[in-house]
Every structure is written in C-alpha cells, then in structure tokens.
Amino acid sequence: MSDIEIRNAAEAGNDAAGLSAEPDGAQIDAVVIHIRGHLFGIRVGLVRDVLSPHPLTFVHRAPPEVAGLLNLRGRIVTAINLHVRLGLSSEISVHERLHVVVESGGELYALLVDRVGDVISLGAEESPRAKAQLNRDWEAAAEGVFALEGGLLVLLDVSQIIGSRAGLGLVTEEHAA
Template identity: 45%
Template sequence: MSNLVPAGGRSLAVTDDPAKKATVDYVTVMIDDQLFGIPVLQVQDVLAPQAITRIPLAPAEVAGSLNLRGRIVTAIDVRTRLGLPRRQSSERQMSVVVDMGGELYSLIVDGVGEVLTVQENAFERNLATLDPVWRKVSTGIYRLKEGLLVVLDVSRLLTLKGQEAA
C-alpha cells in the first residue's frame, strides 16, 4: 500500500488489495423473470401493492397516481412500458419509488428482491446477445452465479418512447 499526499495535505490511501476494491449497491427487482438492479441511491422507497388512481387519457404505461406521504407520485407499469404482456395477477407486484429530476415515479415491477453489493470492476457493457428490450433500458450487466444482473437505467426507462419499447 502506498500513500499519496494531495495539495490539501491529507493523505489518501491507495491499495491494490482486491478485497478493498470499490463496490456498488443495487436494489434488485424482477421484470418478466429477469433480474434487474436499480442503483440504491436512486431508490426512495419500496411499496407493497396499493391503490392507484387511474388518470384519464394517460398513456397505457401510466398505471395512474398514488399518494406517498402527501406527494403525488406517477405510477409506471414497467412491463407495459417495455411492450411486455401485462401480468395476469397483481398479487405479488411491488413498486420501487425512484427520483428522476426531482420528481418521484413508482415503477411497478413483478417483485423486489434484496440490496445486492457487487464489485464495480465486474461491470460489463451490454452483451450483443442480450434481449433488445433489455438493452434499450440498461447500462450494462454483472454476471452472478444465479445469472445476469441487468443494470436498469431509470432515465432511459422513463424517457423511452412507446414505439421504441416494443
């Protein structure tokens, strides 16, 4: 290990120890049997199924709005947004509330898992063989023992045009 002393006079430790490499945390969600990760710093809340008020004339992917501690939050059905068939049952559906440009959005997903910590240097760009629907809304992947963790780009998901999704 070596120490560097920057202009401010405080030393910074630099290490080559792989056990101390940078890590990244993701909240994991399931969408159509695929594991996705949303950067934990973008997640504001995780919600169990709850009443959503429909919005007349809203696009199909806008499930409606909900009240979250006095704030109106737009609920987005991620499956519909991506051109996937709707779930037959909403029993297990959960929502992940994310912040995008100061606005809160509730992303309705098939299920929410755990917070997963992965090594930052294990990140890979999207594979050519990755489903085109997933490629449009992800920044890359991590290979896990259980399969792939696709990193969800919330910004891309929310700005995706309807015709681009399908």
C-alpha cells in the same frame, strides 16, 4: 429475448468477466428486482421507498406504461408499469405489484415490479458483450449488464426509463412526423 439468447448472453458474460470491471474498482450498490423471472437492478441511491400494493388512480389517455397515480404522504407519484416499458407480459394484476419509488428530475415515480430482492454490490461482473446483445428496448433502458450466479442482471437506467417519454424530444418528433 428468448431463454436461449439469455443463456448465450450469460456465457458471453462469463467470458468477459474480469476484463471490464469498473475502472477504479468502484462498486455499484443495487436493489435487485424481479419481473417475469428476469433480474433487474436499480441503484440504491435512487430508491426512496418500497411500497406494498397501493391503490392507483388510473389516468386516461396517458402513455401505456403509466399505470396510474398514487399518493405517497402528500406527494403525487406516477406509477410506471415496467412490464409494459420492457415489453414483458404479466400474469399479476397491476394492483398486486410492489412499488419501488425512485426520484428523477425532482419527480417521484413508482416502478411496478413482481418482487423485490436484496441489495447487492455489482462491479467485477459487468459484461459489455452481453449488453450489446440486448434487444433495442432493453438496451436503451440498461445502464449495464452483470453476470451473476443466478443469471444476468440488467442494471436499469432510471432516467432513460422515465425520460425517453418525458423529455421534450417527443414534441419535436411529433412535429417532424
């Protein structure tokens, strides 16, 4: 997605502001993460840990978004390269990125990000129209798009980010192919 598209989306988001707040006004608390200058959010409830760069064991033959495995206090955590998952290029080496550890389906995953920001409350700023304009990769990974002062924030759907590959769906797809 180009910068111009994002601006357009931001404007669209502002137009829609107030029309699509959470039905009961519920707020979503999210950790803000930065990847290549874009803002993303992860629900606070899913985050187990934020780690400084950690030694990774590279796994050959793994899907491209798997950056490797790491040992978090005796548990094996799969590191996912969000840059690859979201189709963004990266200047920072895998080994210098922060890990946001999330839990999904009883397993731990570390999402590799450039920077971790504050925890913010999301709600009124949701912009369905902006979500509709996301590209396919992002749309599948997004739970919602929020127009903030600093730009658009895409709230990531963690189970989608991990599950799109991990599910059994892939098996049948392969066989259908």
